[in-house]
Amino acid sequence: MAEPALHRTPSSSRTVAPAAGSADPTATATAPPRPVLEAYGLSVHSRERTILRSIDLVVEPNRVLGIIGPSGVGKSTLLRCLNRMTDLIPGLRVTGEVLWHGRSIHDRGIDPDALRARVGMIFQQPVVFPGSILANIVFGARRVLGLGKRRWHETAERVLREVSLWDEVHDRLDQAANELSVGQQQRLCLARTLALDPEVVLMDEPTSALDPASTEAIEHLIQRLRQTRSVVLVTHDLDQARRVTDAVACLCLQDGAGQLVEQACCAEVFANPDCRAVAEDIADPNPSIHGPATHNQGARPS
Amino acid sequence: MRRVVDHAVTLVAWAAGTLSLGLLFGIAGYLAWRGIGAIDLAFLLEPTRGAGAEGGVRYQVLGTLILLATALAAAVPIALGIGLYRGVYLEDPRAKRRISLLLYVANGVPSILFGILGLAFFGHFLGWGKSWLAGGLLLGMMILPTLTLAFAERVDAIPRKYIDAAAGLGLRRSQIVRAVVLPQSVGGLVSGALLGLARAAGETAPILFIAAVFSGATLPKGIVDNPVLALPYHIFVLAQDSFEPGAEAHLWGTAAVLLALVMFFALAALPLRLRLHEEAHRG
Secondary structure, rough: OOOHHHHOOEEEEEEEOOOOOOOOOOOOOOOOOOOOEEEEEEEEEEEEEEEEEEEEEEEEEOHHHHHHHOOOOHHHHHHOOOOOOHOOOOOOOOEEEEOOOOOOOOOOOOOOHHHHHEEEEEEEOOOOOEEEEHHHHHHHHHHHOOOOOOHHHHHHHHHOOOOOOHHHHOOOOOOOOOOOHHHHHHHHHHHHHHHHOOOEEEOOOOOOOOOOHHHHHHHHHHHHHHOOEEEEEEEOOOHHHHHOOOOEEEEEEOOOEEEEEEEEOHHHHHHHHHHHHHHHHOOHHHHHHHHOHHHHHOOOOO | OHHHHHHHHHHHHHHHHHHHHHHHHHHHHHHHHHOOOOOOOHHHHHEEEEEOOEEEOOHHHHHHHHHHHHHHHHHHHHHHHHHHHHHHHHHOOHHHHHHHHHHHHHHOOOOHHHHHHHHHHHHHOOOOOOHHHHHHHHHHHHHHHHHHHHHHHHHHHHOHHHHHHHHOOOOOOHHHHHHHHHHHHHHHHHHHHHHHHHHHHHOOOOHHOOOOOOOOOOOOOOOOOOOOHHHHHHHHHHHOOOOOOHHHHHHHHHHHHHHHHHHHHHHHHHHHHHHHHHHHOOO
């Protein structure tokens, strides 16, 4: 736990990101801040095949990095490489470098559990544990940070307000968490992760199982989160990528493995012809699944 | 034609159901009918007198409970250990299957083989003679596969997403075991234990050589040469040796007590199994 590299950097020392909703075009022009996470030549192999080949990626503080690409390209695997969740999958071999504040996360001195507490993760389907809403919120914090019982309520209020769920559930924290709607559950999962005060939140298609209203709520949250943290967002919804990300990494399949086409700010990525091909590929197959249909139609480059 | 087949299948299913229920109620009913006359409070509380023809089965009941408690104390930690090692720490699916296969084979070992194994190891090699501890440990070995398999099944059934979510929050593996794996699987261990106990309570062969005597024992005061009385062994001896009418009533009374004990364990496991079933389906 006492890893120097895993200490939290005070977010107050950073200037707050520009107004929500618009990517800052000058961000890449000025001297870039020191990245929180970097990947260099990152490859992932299973027993049968290469899943990801030679990925370079930079996650900057107070930025939302989107990852887009067709199904099966290894977006989720890439996300899991960033907090060593890949360790949990037997038979997976990760090569290349992932740096956390400049230090390799595969160093002997790095504790993967402590890293995962600093680099939180939200899954496609919300995963609430059996038990009450309150028990879910403090599930990680009480065990990882040793959060005492007397501080549970105050923590719950803080993180529930942060994810805009406080007004909906403040009078029933003792009720079973699985009785919440799916959208509420996803926000609860985010609250549970935020209770650990992570620096980076990895989100694996967090809105693909949600209705439009919950999707909008989550997107607003992402915008608020980037004032204090970094977000890496895997998304299938190009419009969502345009709305909430500062930069987009575009993956495509080459020789059976996922490769990075380009990481840049959204407009540049969508100007790249290879990425446009990927984008069309994502948007076309079944446009009705992700978000309102009108958005997707607007997303299609003409 | 299809209706004929349909009716035939229904008939066969009914017949099979009626037969199995009939057997169960037949045996239970017969034992109750023969035994109920012998059973009263004194029968349960008094020690046996007069070579099994008079008195009660106080020390047979206590002896059986001692054996069961010992078996449980020995088997539960080992079943926990094997189940967690197999389900959480072992990554190779082939190795997991091999452990399961071994447990199924161990589950099928005839109890008399456990009996002679116990005789050779506890009785001769360790020189314990007849000992309650030897019998309890042996019964523990016998029910171990049942416990472990019931537990491991529940561990395997835990959705992967819970493990991933807990790991994603930074919990250590030991914390994941305590916070996620055990709460969702310990019910399997409990129901496996109750089923195992129901079986162990009636086993005679494993305690025949090394743990049980017919008379002359009360509560054990040590380990070596400290046998106990036990319900199944009592039935075994009475059924073979006694022709007196008094002993026969005693025999059926003992049988009814054993039946009640076994049914208690089996029925206690039932609501737990049903509840877990429901939870598993609700997801």
